[in-house]
Amino acid sequence: MEINSVQNERVKLWDKLKQKKYRDETGRFVVQEKHLILEALQAQLLETLIIRKGVKNEFPLEAIEVSDPVMKKLSSNVSLNDYIAICRKSDKKPDKKEMVIVLERVQDPGNLGTIIRTAYSLGYDAVYLSNDCCDEYNEKCLQSTQGAIFHLPVIRESMPDIVRELRKDGLTLIATCLREASMLRETAVPDKYALIFGNEGRGLTEETIEASDLRVKIEMDRFESLNVAAAAAICAYQFRYGRK
Template sequence: MNNEVEYISSVANPRVKQWAKLLERKYREREGKFLLEGVHLVKEALAAGWPIEVVAYDEGSEVADLFAQEMESVSADPPTWVSVSPDVIAKCCETESPQPIFAVAYKRPITKEALFRAEQGLVVVLDGVQDPGNVGTIVRSAAASGATAVVLGKGTADLYNPKTIRSTMGALFHVPVLEVDLREVLPEAKLQGVAVAGTSLQAARSCYDYDFRRNVWLVFGNEGSGLSHQVSELIDDHLIIPMTGRAESLNVAMAATVLLFEAQRQRGLASKM
């Protein structure tokens, strides 16, 4: 390593206290930072060039060997590497048995204009999806299927909640995610010619009969109550996912994944025709 690494052992250390506060949303919003827990997320963030303030790792583990190349990085703005005790790891991580490394990352501001840059956009919109695991899984599916952005409306779980971050499996580093007022952005999208579609158990139109090869936004609602009334009124096309087996409905993350990969299928076929 280029420089001697600082060692912090006490959870009473002022820096540790500041890091641990980022487990709470109000401090994440105030500081513009969030925590990344575990080898995979830290690796993904570093590989993606995400802005990171500090990487803290357990000095007694072998995890440093996995990051030898990253520690020697001569990038323009490398993170500070800090060696810490297991107690510090436990203080700053939400999981019961945390991995021996975490990072403090900066939020990356994304403007609303990013939603309208692609000629054939595929944007996922979440209206009050409250479960962090569902939100993280949808972000992961969006990145995997080539979606151009994810929009989080009012009442949706915080993207930077540690549970949400873990569920994305690093996908948040590869697709723009914005928090916006859906009552403002959906009408704007419609004025720009975007087709706005949502799922509904009462819909008659199959998602497999829908044309996803245009500029389209897919809207998904709350796990229990579905789309809010205000957002539902802005939907152009209500779609249903046909089910030949016996199940009342699909989990919102599963439904989003089905539609996203149907869109990918159609767009992939269209590009080869």
């Protein structure tokens, strides 16, 4: 199949997926990098492969060939993509819930994606996002996950629902905050736990801190300031591996 016109109805629909609103409505999103497309394929999330006319199809599935103007319309980078994939969002549920990461109103897609990547690499079972986090299917976020988002359950709910669900499942809720918190190194690791991180500038909400079972802070020499993805990496590693 071949599409040459930027006025084509399917092209218009695909193009709309750059906006969160249409990703939410359709449950679909766009992947623009070849190695990420491969990850999406392996995770069986790839629905439509779009290829620039004249480029050899290196994927083991049929592609829709498009003209350069169509590819240009769909690409968000300056240079023309050879491939673009339309994928469906994963509805993967966690196999178990023993170690999870929860993010509350994290706004930077690079931070969000980096944390999903860290959680997957360190063997966490899922990442929970409060509804007011930035969209995990944002292109920058997808890129920062390096594909981890296609394999790890990422669940978006209201913060009260997340707290209720994880508590019901018997996880200890651990808030990261500066006030009245025990030092990370001295905190015993519970059997099952959720590490909760907040907004880049404002941290966790008071409600979430109050709803937690434990408060933890990272030892620091000065500045009392860490990027949230760096803080999440430190805590996630410490709880998973740093202690026996």
